[in-house]
Amino acid sequence: MGRLLLPALGRHGLECVHVQSPHPDVHMARLPFPDGFVANVRHHGDVAATATALRELGVDWVLSSGESGVELADRLAAELGTPGNGMSRPTSRRNKYDMVLALRDAGVPHAATIVSSDADEIVKWAEETAGYPVVLKPVASSATDNVVACSSAEQVRAVHEKIMNSNDRHDKPNTVVLAQEFLDGDEYFVNTVSRDGEHHTVEIWRYYKTRLPGGNIIYDYNEPLAPDDPDAKALESYTHQVLDALEVRNWASHTEIMMTARGPVLVECAARFGGGQVPDIIDRCLGTNQVDLIALAVADPEAFHRLPTTAYKLLRRLRYVHLVNADEHGVAPSDEAMAAIRALPSYAHAVTMHPAGNPLPRTVDVATQPGYVILISEDPEQLRADYRKIRELERDHLYAARPQEPAS
Structure with a gap:
């Protein structure tokens, strides 16, 4: 998605520097490097050194264009003193267990969750607390990587072993496995853009997914929700509570939510763009898009703040x-x-x-x-x-x- 941000910022006369994080998404690394950056900075683990390089280039904003850049972007923004997100618990925007703890501490509804390197501990938790099915996944990966709904102790042990013996999408070893209660209901995602803690909703979509015989869950199709739909209002309000709990104050976020019998409950929240967007089509059908709104938030915050909280319409x-x-x-x-x-x-x-x-x-x-x-x-x-x-x-x-x- 960062490839789309480059021309959007360029339309506001802003130049872009590319920071390469050390652990990119292994499935995205094959994509050709886009043209148009005025400089390329490779991060080798020293935040102060990378921040110094950006400072010398006159960088005023640091944005994450993908999941692999979320934590680094926050740390660089904090080091530079540029607009960013809260740093009291920055791992809560990547680590799904820390995410749940942040919601719990803020009094925001959340899913029953456990992390463990021991499959038997998860089996015991499932049988005594959550019940089957339970959803297993890596604690800090993305894009349905090894997300499996398990219906038995045997399946929990098999999936746990598979996850523990693999790396996540960012080529990092999985040292624990996250298990959550199975949230029954309709799933949605809410894409937002924030500036200075003010959140604007760019789109709300309903996911239609398929659960495969082995328990893997894949996307089937998505459709947008009209902004005046009663569910849309509840989802928007809940999403903004989640963003506040996770201290998402600036730039994009992509929040996945299950509408359950007890109301909206977070699946996970990513402090970056929603994936797979085609801004021209989204703009034509919803009247705005996340990429252009990010550019506006950076280049003209006053115009951004004048937007209604619900910034989109269902036009087509x-x-x-x-x-x-x-x-x-x-x-x-x-x-x-x-x-x-x-x-x-x-x-x-x-x-x-x-x-x-x-x-x-x-x-x-x-x-x-x-x-x-x-x-x-x-x-x-x-x-x-x-x-x-x-x-x-x-x-x-x-x-x-x-x-x-x-x-x-």
């Missing part, structure tokens, strides 16, 4: 459809294979995550999803019909390898 109906490869094998779709999707009446945009013809694994998380398609239509039935057609194309041939031409 849209649906983000996450592509899913259900087979053990497959290949990334060719331009020819995607033509059938582009021909759908509501088609607006598509992103594929791998070059055409590259091998695809079975989809079990965000990293293994082949991409996504954006549909826009004023007719809800058209959106549903085109969604069903995408799933039909996937089952039929979308990820099939092209047959070999016969030898001449």
Whole structure:
């Protein structure tokens, strides 16, 4: 998402320096480095030294463009004395257990949670406190990495072992596993932009997810919620409480919430952009977008503060459809294979995550999803019909390898 922030800030006449954090997302590292930065600073672990380099370059703001930069951006902003987030418990914006503790201490509703390097301790907690299913995940990863809903002690032990024997998306070893009560309800995400502790809601979407037979949870599709929807009001109010509890005072955040029978309960909050955005389309359908609002908060805080708390409107109906490869094998779709999707009446945009013809694994998380398609239509039935057609194309041939031409 930081690639999109660069031109947005440029439209306000602001130049950007790139700070490379030491533990980037391993799935994003393959992306080509964008042009347009006036300097590149590689961080080697010494915050004071990196801050000195930024100070010499005249840096006035430090922004995190992704999960791997959240903690470093906060530490650099504190060192430089530039606008940033509260530093009384900075790990609460990355470590999901510290996040829950921050909510607990602030009196904000939260999920029952435990962390442990001992699978039997989690089994005991599940059987005596939380009940099955329980959700296991790494304590500080992202993007549904090893997020599994476990329905038995045996599954808890197997998933716990898998997580403990793997690195997270930032190539850091998992030394503990986080377990949470299974939150039953509808899941949403709320994207916000903050400046000086004032929060503005940019969009609220409902997640539709699929729980696979092995317990992995993957994205199916997302749809935005109208800002005057009663659930939207409750979600917005709760999100702003979460941001205050986590001391998110400046820049972007992406908050995932389950609307349960007892009200909104946090799944997790990330102090950075929401992923997978296409600002032009979001702007057309919601009247604003998180990237441009971040740039406004930096360049013109007075104009930013004049915005209404709920900064978006539902101008057009849209649906983000996450592509899913259900087979053990497959290949990334060719331009020819995607033509059938582009021909759908509501088609607006598509992103594929791998070059055409590259091998695809079975989809079990965000990293293994082949991409996504954006549909826009004023007719809800058209959106549903085109969604069903995408799933039909996937089952039929979308990820099939092209047959070999016969030898001449």
